[in-house]
Amino acid sequence: MPTDKELNVLETLLNDTSYHIEFNGFLTNHSKQGIIALKGLEASAQRIKEYYDNYAKCTTYGFGLEPSRISEQKITQDNWEIYFGKHCSFTSYCEFFDQKEKEIGFNRLLEEYVPSLLPGCVGSLLHGTIHLGWALDCGHRWMIIEGLAYMAFSYVSCQPEKTFSSTLGSDADKSVLGSLLHIADAWETDGEALNNWREATLTSEKYNAASGFHPELLITGFQNDIAKVLTEGHPLIHATPAWIESLDMATLWKELYEGITLFYLAKPGDFLVLHLITSLHGMEQIVKRIPAHQQKHAIKCYWTAMLGIVFSDDEVPTRATLETLYAKYKDVVDHNGDLQEGEAWEDIIARAIIEQEEHNPKLVYVQRLLWKRYGKRSLFRIAAGHFTTTPEVRKIEDGIVVGADRPC
Numbered sequence: 031m032p033t034d035k036e037l038n039v040l041e042t043l044l045n046d047t048s049y050h051i052e053f054n055g056f057l058t059n060h061s062k063q064g065i066i067a068l069k070g071l072e073a074s075a076q077r078i079k080e081y082y083d084n085y086a087k088c089t090t091y092g093f094g095l096e097p098s099r100i101s102e103q104k105i106t107q108d109n110w111e112i113y114f115g116k117h118c119s120f121t122s123y124c125e126f127f128d129q130k131e132k133e134i135g136f137n138r139l140l141e142e143y144v145p146s147l148l149p150g151c152v153g154s155l156l157h158g159t160i161h162l163g164w165a166l167d168c169g170h171r172w173m174i175i176e177g178l179a180y181m182a183f184s185y186v187s188c189q190p191e192k193t194f195s196s197t198l199g200s201d202a203d204k205s206v207l208g209s210l211l212h213i214a215d216a217w218e219t220d221g222e223a224l225n226n227w228r229e230a231t232l233t234s235e236k237y238n239a240a241s242g243f244h245p246e247l248l249i250t251g252f253q254n255d256i257a258k259v260l261t262e263g264h265p266l267i268h269a270t271p272a273w274i275e276s277l278d279m280a281t282l283w284k285e286l287y288e289g290i291t292l293f294y295l296a297k298p299g300d301f302l303v304l305h306l307i308t309s310l311h312g313m314e315q316i317v318k319r320i321p322a323h324q325q326k327h328a329i330k331c332y333w334t335a336m337l338g339i340v341f342s343d344d345e346v347p348t349r350a351t352l353e354t355l356y357a358k359y360k361d362v363v364d365h366n367g368d369l370q371e372g373e374a375w376e377d378i379i380a381r382a383i384i385e386q387e388e389h390n391p392k393l394v395y396v397q398r399l400l401w402k403r404y405g406k407r408s409l410f411r412i413a414a415g416h417f418t419t420t421p422e423v424r425k426i427e428d429g430i431v432v433g434a435d436r437p438c
Contacts, residue, residue: 036075040065043082044170049095051120051161051180055426056250058157059095061085062176063308064388066168067395073383081388090387090420105182111146115153115185117246123179131175140319143178148316148328150185152260152335155253155302156309158184159332163312166319186244186257188334189268196269203272206285210293210352213337216266217346228341231262249426252302252342260338267337274329282329283314287400290336291413292355296347298416304393306336307413311396359409364401372412375401381417390417 044062051059061082068078086095101122103113110126113119131139151159162177196203202212217224237243237258247254260267277285290310294303313332317325340346362370375398382394397414401407424431 033075039075039079040069041170043079044168045172047098047124047172049086050097050099051176051183052117052154053089053096054091054093054423055429056154056247056253057089057091057093057423058154058161060157060388060392061095062173063160063164063392066164067388067391068383069168070395071379071383071391071398073391077383081386084386085388091423093425110182114150114182115187115244115246117183120179120183123182124175127175127178131171136171136174137319139178140316141321144316144320145324145327147178147181147185148331149187149190150181151309151313151331152188152256152338153181153184153186153253155256155339156305156312156335158182159309159316160305160312163309163315166315167311186247186253187260188331188338189260189263190331190334192263192268193270193330193334194268196271198269198271204276205273206282206289207292207352207356209271209273210289211349213266213340214347214349214352218348224341227264228259231258234258234262237261249429249431255342256338259342260334264341267334267341270330270333274326274333279317279325284404286310286329287404288409291397291400291409292352292359293347294413294416295355295359295409296351297345298413299418301389301418301421302339302343304389304418306339307396308389308392311399359407359412362408364406364408364411369408369411371408373415375411375414378411378415385417387418387420389420393418 043065049059049061053059064081064085065078068081073081088094098121101119103109103119103122105113105119105122105126107126110123113123127139127143130143134142147158158177158181161180162174165173165177198212200212201208203209231237232255235241237254239245239248243261244254244257247257273282273285287307287310290303290306294300294307297303310332313328317328320328367374378394379398382391385391394414397410401410401414404410426432
């Protein structure tokens with residue numbers, strides 16, 4: 031149990047407003063998300079403070095965090111949606127939501143503002159969703175304010191107006207795994223056509239710099255690709271499977287976590303798929319706090335956003351891979367430390383706590399929660415042991431790529 035002194039350290043760090051929410055042009059400041067994961071893994075306050083200080087000085091990307099910025103615009107009730115996704119005025123967005131919370135309280139704040147933010151949940155590679163959801167997970171007021179602000183700041187539409195009800199009437203409409211297998215089949219049988227569609231989308235003049243398409247994303251690379259793919263739209267991305275409406279919420283979460291964890295095991299250590307796991311945890315925390323009639327809409331937004339990411343990448347696991355993994359792990363549980371495969375939790379957690387790459391303790395934290403929640407299934411423990419590595423990114427100065435030098 032943390033001491034009062036340790037709790038004060040954590041509270042001070044989560045309340046810190048010294049740093050901007052992004053750095054090096056487009057990278058997300060994950061520092062507070064890492065704190066929640068380390069706290070959940072029972073790291074000491076000293077280790078958490080050490081992590082936070084080191085991360086601020088030099089992240090694993092090789093760049094330090096940047097100071098908080100003065101906002102370009104004053105965000106008000108009249109314009110708060112106008113600046114969605116413009117990557118501006120983060121501090122003013124925080125001030126706006128801070129004042130609104132004081133006026134109407136958190137319950138009404140979330141009910142009134144989250145629905146408008148949900149279609150943009152894919153922004154900044156789902157990190158606005160992660161920041162808000164993980165803040166709700168730990169119940170920290172200021173981080174919740176930041177999360178709302180970051181969702182507005184990073185908003186990229188998943189184009190909900192393009193969605194339509196799936197009419198497949200097959201296994202793809204009955205379960206999450208069925209949908210994933212259907213998508214795997216499509217990429218296996220029509221991979222050339224889908225790759226051509228993606229290449230044509232990513233190189234289309236509709237989405238080049240001269241067209242004015244998301245100028246704030248030009249330097250981001252993959253984030254820009256996701257926006258292009260979702261804006262172009264595709265039936266496989268925007269078809270809403272029937273299970274979203276037919277499954278009860280408990281079954282829906284169970285199937286989503288299982289399906290995305292299988293997807294991760296099919297691409298172990300994949301940096302992008304890891305984000306699908308940590309953002310799903312964030313989305314669940316958000317969904318719990320909005321009215322029941324809006325919850326399935328949130329799942330639709332997440333599912334579309336997830337597929338936007340998957341279709342922007344260069345590799346989708348095959349049906350055979352996913353079916354083999356499902357058959358292998360569907361009935362396997364851990365009994366009294368008698369493990370058939372992988373590391374024990376103690377070893378995975380010990381590795382995670384000393385990790386500099388904060389995505390890994392976040393992965394372990396979520397998978398450990400799922401392992402406890404779903405009958406100690408080995409699937410979640412084994413996935414937790416597959417750590418990711420930090421991708422190489424180039425240095426950005428004044429919105430221009432200047433090279434791969436690491437300044438710290």
